[in-house]
Amino acid sequence: MYVINDKEFKCSVGVTLDIFNDKWKLSIIWHLLDNDKRFKELSEEISEITQKTLTVKLKELESKNIIHREVFPEVPLKVVYSLTPIGQKLRSVLESMFNWGIEYVKEHGTITSENTCEVNLSKN
Amino acid sequence: MYVINDKEFKCSVGVTLDIFNDKWKLSIIWHLLDNDKRFKELSEEISEITQKTLTVKLKELESKNIIHREVFPEVPLKVVYSLTPIGQKLRSVLESMFNWGIEYVKEHGTITSENTCEVNLSKN
């Protein structure tokens, strides 16, 4: 049994799922894997997300120590998000999900255009 | 770009997430990894889930070809759920999530009792 901030988990798989069990967090992590990003960059790359939701999700990920937020007090304001060390370690999780998804699509889906995932998963 | 049942995905990671992006499916898959299970067994092992929700989630997983449902027309009725071949291949995803979760707990949580995950992840 594990406890994290008064939340109980029977299994560490649940701990991991709790990090990205919603519509957007995994996508945010994905886009930060290879490069740090500004708020606007994330907003443009994950174009379907609203500003409000992006803000909420970034805060949640920051509070769980998955991402780091750094403010540059320039004008206009510049804020850069990056993965923490433990956040970077999610790369292997993403990688296995990436590979399984490919296999699943081969069996049950269709590929309408080439890979649009720009992330280099083999890095590290 | 991938298409599965009229649903579009930019990345295969999203395909995988879509399989278990809710409160219960990953737990159900977890409990089927090593052994096939009857409805009642699942219901007891995942004790917090309601019958209705378990039914719904099993149907969803079956429709996505992650699990197989077999009916034995005995009295009383016997229904056994098992992972399909592609479902079994989720083992590696579960394993990487399991391992990451352990690391995360070491940094940000506490272990209140020993491992209650009874699944043998190294199998196969």
Add this chain to the structure above:
DNA sequence: CTGTATCCATGAGGATACTG
């Protein structure tokens, strides 16, 4: 540029009772 503040629609999932 990087957020906040409101308001609102939707659907997942819980409680409970019932059925083949």
Add this chain to the structure above:
DNA sequence: CAGTATCCTCATGGATACAG
């Protein structure tokens, strides 16, 4: 035993306008 059928609550996340 293995589900269905209702009803209901609550939180996620979308739309939009505003602010430091």
